[in-house]
Amino acid sequence: MNKLELQKMAVEVRKGILEGVHSAKAGHPGGSLSAADIFTYLYFEEMNVDPKNPSDPNRDRFVLSKGHTAPGLYAALANRGFFPVEDLLTLRHTGSYLQGHPDMKNIPGVDMSSGSLGQGLSAACGMALGAKLSKQDFRVYALCGDGEIQEGQIWEAAMFAGFRKLDNLCVIVDNNNLQIDGRIDEVCSPYPIDKKFESFNFHAINIDGNDFDQIKAAFDEAKATKGMPTVIIAHTVKGKGVSFMENNVGWHGKAPNDEEFAIAMEDIRKAGEALCQK
Numbered sequence: 529m530n531k532l533e534l535q536k537m538a539v540e541v542r543k544g545i546l547e548g549v550h551s552a553k554a555g556h557p558g559g560s561l562s563a564a565d566i567f568t569y570l571y572f573e574e575m576n577v578d579p580k581n582p583s584d585p586n587r588d589r590f591v592l593s594k595g596h597t598a599p600g601l602y603a604a605l606a607n608r609g610f611f612p613v614e615d616l617l618t619l620r621h622t623g624s625y626l627q628g629h630p631d632m633k634n635i636p637g638v639d640m641s642s643g644s645l646g647q648g649l650s651a652a653c654g655m656a657l658g659a660k661l662s663k664q665d666f667r668v669y670a671l672c673g674d675g676e677i678q679e680g681q682i683w684e685a686a687m688f689a690g691f692r693k694l695d696n697l698c699v700i701v702d703n704n705n706l707q708i709d710g711r712i713d714e715v716c717s718p719y720p721i722d723k724k725f726e727s728f729n730f731h732a733i734n735i736d737g738n739d740f741d742q743i744k745a746a747f748d749e750a751k752a753t754k755g756m757p758t759v760i761i762a763h764t765v766k767g768k769g770v771s772f773m774e775n776n777v778g779w780h781g782k783a784p785n786d787e788e789f790a791i792a793m794e795d796i797r798k799a800g801e802a803l804c805q806k
Contacts, residue, residue: 529572531740532806537607538568539800542769544603544616546796550789552620555628558779559673560600562704562737562764567604569743570669579609582636588666589655591640593648593682594673594702595629596781601638602626610637646679648672649699653689656697656757667751671700675707678716683728689757690729697757698750699730702737704766706777725759737762770795 529537541564549555571577575588592601599619606613618624625634629643639655642648652670659666672682689697701721709715718724722732731753735742743762750758766780767773770792784792 531744532803534565534568534572534740536800536803537572538565539769539796539803540607541568541600541603542799543793543796544606544613545599546770546784546789546792548599548602548616548619548626549783550786551617552628553783554620555599555783556596556781557599557770557783558706558766558773558776558781559594559702559704560597560603561768561770561773562766563597563600563671563702563762564603564768565738565740565743565764566671566700566702566762567600569740569747571604571608573744574747575669576666577608577637579637582610586664586666589639589652589668591648591652591655591668591670592630592638592642593652593670594645594676595642595648597671597673597702598626598628598630601630602635605635605637608637611635645673645676646681649682649685650688652697652699653685653692653694656689656694657692659696660692660694666696668694668697669700670697671702673707674701674703674705674712674718674721675715677701677718677721678712683724686725686728686730693729693755694757695754698747699725699757699759700737701759701761702764703761704764706766706775706780708777708780710777721761722759725761729756731756731758732761733758734761734763737764738768769799 773779
């Protein structure tokens with residue numbers, strides 16, 4: 529996909545996030561929207577995946593370590609063809625396979641169940657080491673939250689990945705600077721994130737995580753980096769794309785009511801129309 533096509537698809541992903549969370553009357557829109565461009569680039573440009581063969585042993589793997597932003601992952605998977613887009617409206621409903629957090633046993637395209645913060649990166653390290661040991665060339669991607677990296681297990685995994693020189697592992701930190709209790713630098717600051725990962729023998733890249741040119745350059749650089757894992761610190765806007773949600777910590781984990789949903793969808797519709805004029 530070219531940049532404009534990716535931007536248009538990101539609009540569809542954001543639409544799916546809002547529709548799912550509104551239908552569920554619960555969920556986490558803020559962090560899903562901030563990472564929507566990352567989800568879009570991963571599934572429509574970066575990763576070697578096939579919706580017709582989601583268990584292909586040679587596929588690239590993705591672990592959503594910040595599992596509460598499942599609405600973003602589901603919207604990307606649905607638009608990529610792993611399951612029907614209309615199923616996004618069943619998010620968190622009784623009997624739906626689209627649970628509040630990713631479930632690898634029941635959701636096509638989900639490589640790891642997650643939700644307990646801090647644990648996903650360890651699973652991704654295991655996958656990356658497994659690829660090395662079995663001499664397979666697939667890559668492993670893990671998306672972490674910037675609040676999540678306050679968890680100690682993240683740094684145990686980082687130490688392991690750096691020591692094992694897992695250059696087939698790419699970690700993305702969605703650095704929107706907000707977590708459930710407020711600004712991350714006021715709750716328990718993990719800054720400077722890049723220097724911390726570098727001390728564990730990571731190659732660190734800082735980007736605007738809502739800019740596709742910078743996203744592409746970062747993933748290209750990660751693939752070209754040998755002998756060490758890469759971390760992409762994606763500086764993003766929480767609630768990106770919805771006027772009243774942007775940089776508003778209150779939208780970490782609540783669903784919009786009908787009136788708010790209408791305003792949010794109008795914001796997304798206008799963004800899509802603007803792209804169609806290009």
